[in-house]
Amino acid sequence: xxxxxxxxxxxxxxxxxxxxxxxPGGGDDGHSGRGHGDSMPDYGERLRQARRALAVFMTPVxxxxxxxxxxxxxxxxxxxxxxxxxxPTWVPxxxxxxxxxxxxxxxxxxxxxxxxxxxxxxxxAALAPVKLIPGVSLxxxxxxxxxxxxxxxxxxxxxxxLLAWRQLSIRGFHLMGGTSSSFVYVLTAMHGxxxxxxxxxxxxxxxxxxxxxxxxSRRLIVDIASWYWHCMTALWIYIIALLSLAAR
Numbered sequence: 687x688x689x690x691x692x693x694x695x696x697x698x699x700x701x702x703x704x705x706x707x708x709x710p711g712g713g714d715d716g717h718s719g720r721g722h723g724d725s726m727p728d729y730g731e732r733l734r735q736a737r738r739a740l741a742v743f744m745t746p747v748x749x750x751x752x753x754x755x756x757x758x759x760x761x762x763x764x765x766x767x768x769x770x771x772x773x774p775t776w777v778p779x780x781x782x783x784x785x786x787x788x789x790x791x792x793x794x795x796x797x798x799x800x801x802x803x804x805x806x807x808x809x810x811a812a813l814a815p816v817k818l819i820p821g822v823s824l825x826x827x828x829x830x831x832x833x834x835x836x837x838x839x840x841x842x843x844x845x846x847x848l849l850a851w852r853q854l855s856i857r858g859f860h861l862m863g864g865t866s867s868s869f870v871y872v873l874t875a876m877h878g879x880x881x882x883x884x885x886x887x888x889x890x891x892x893x894x895x896x897x898x899x900x901x902x903s904r905r906l907i908v909d910i911a912s913w914y915w916h917c918m919t920a921l922w923i924y925i926i927a928l929l930s931l932a933a934r
Contacts, residue, residue: 729811729902736910744917747880751921754876755928758869779866781929782853789846790926793881796839797919800888803832804912807905833892833908836915840885847878873925881918887911
């Protein structure tokens with residue numbers, strides 16, 4: 687009985703006759719003892735798959751706005767002149783430009799804070815394996831405020847859009863008030879709807895951070911949300927340029 691116990695504690699011997707240290711984790715395949723560093727090679731593939739999925743999702747969204755643009759240009763050209771009385775029928779929309787420009791600045795700032803949040807979580811992920819080394823202390827780093835600030839700016843932009851629609855209504859331009867005003871409402875509403883989805887993703891990333899979820903999963907969410915957010919910012923700048931044409 688003593689002999690059997692002594693033999694089980696003996697270090698395992700490899701094929702070359704050398705002694706090998708016991709494998710951590712207690713399992714034959716070693717998966718139960720996998721550390722943070724062993725999961726890092728899988729992150730790159732997961733990130734590429736998530737970005738491909740985002741590209742697939744964004745393709746019909748962009749095509750939708752391209753379709754709106756084509757319909758707008760065709761309708762504007764066909765309604766610009768009434769053939770019966772030679773009177774212009776396209777009514778230029780008096781947009782609240784001051785408010786729209788403020789909203790644009792807010793959205794651009796939110797895109798900058800989103801990028802800072804992405805870089806902050808990437809740095810945290812890079813330092814995570816170092817923190818696992820015994821005897822190494824990097825000190826307690828302050829929590830990054832950029833993700834929360836992005837959510838606040840996103841909600842501020844949506845609130846600003848609601849104020850812009852109210853200003854349009856006060857000026858007499860309603861959703862069913864004509865082709866030109868309907869186009870403005872539909873185009874900005876579709877963008878606001880998609881940005882609201884991005885804001886929910888950012889809020890979810892904030893909750894994920896408060897729950898102290900693994901850094902890899904948090905980094906994946908923030909990275910995809912940042913790419914989506916940048917697309918929404920670029921799309922809004924395109925819409926503003928198009929609305930300047932609609933106002934003529």
